[in-house]
Amino acid sequence: MIRIYHNPRCRKSREGLALLENSGNSFEIVRYLDEPLDEEQLADLIKALGISADQLIRKNEAIWKSEYKGKSLSEKELLKAMVTHPKLIERPIIWKDGKAVIGRPAEKIHEIL
Template identity: 40%
Template structure:
């Protein structure tokens, strides 16, 4: 199974997700999304795999830039533009397969995504 993780090594939840992937014997493609910001198309794809149309499902609304950009009342398109331009707004970690994705908060959700029997 191909697995990708949008990873921030400074984040304990992201490191926890990496530990779970290792326990499951999964070698993910690691994308340091703060260095390699996802494209608008990638954001749309992940939203679909998360099973939602709402960008806030993968957005860190407590980040200062969220307030600075006045995103509280923003629409979907403006939120996606903000995520693409300011990857610090992307919640972490996000683990992605070919058909599904999960925001790994808590990291145990990664196990449920990849090992539904657990």
């Protein structure tokens, strides 16, 4: 099963969703702002993406700039920041069979389909 971690207010996330809708594949939508991920789920996603927690964070978000920018944070502290402030998570994330991609640009989603 394909899963998209989606924020409907984000243009890039909507583009990713449209690509999935047009792919003919069945998938589920996780609105991670409404259904926040816990640290374990985030750690699993990061592992599937093959990146560090730092690479999953949207550093232009106001909450990042006001609360975290310039601080030296551990992976665990970065996970906690994303659990506390899910808006910090890059989007969309598409997951399939233990692998994941960040759909920026949306064409990257083809790598997982």
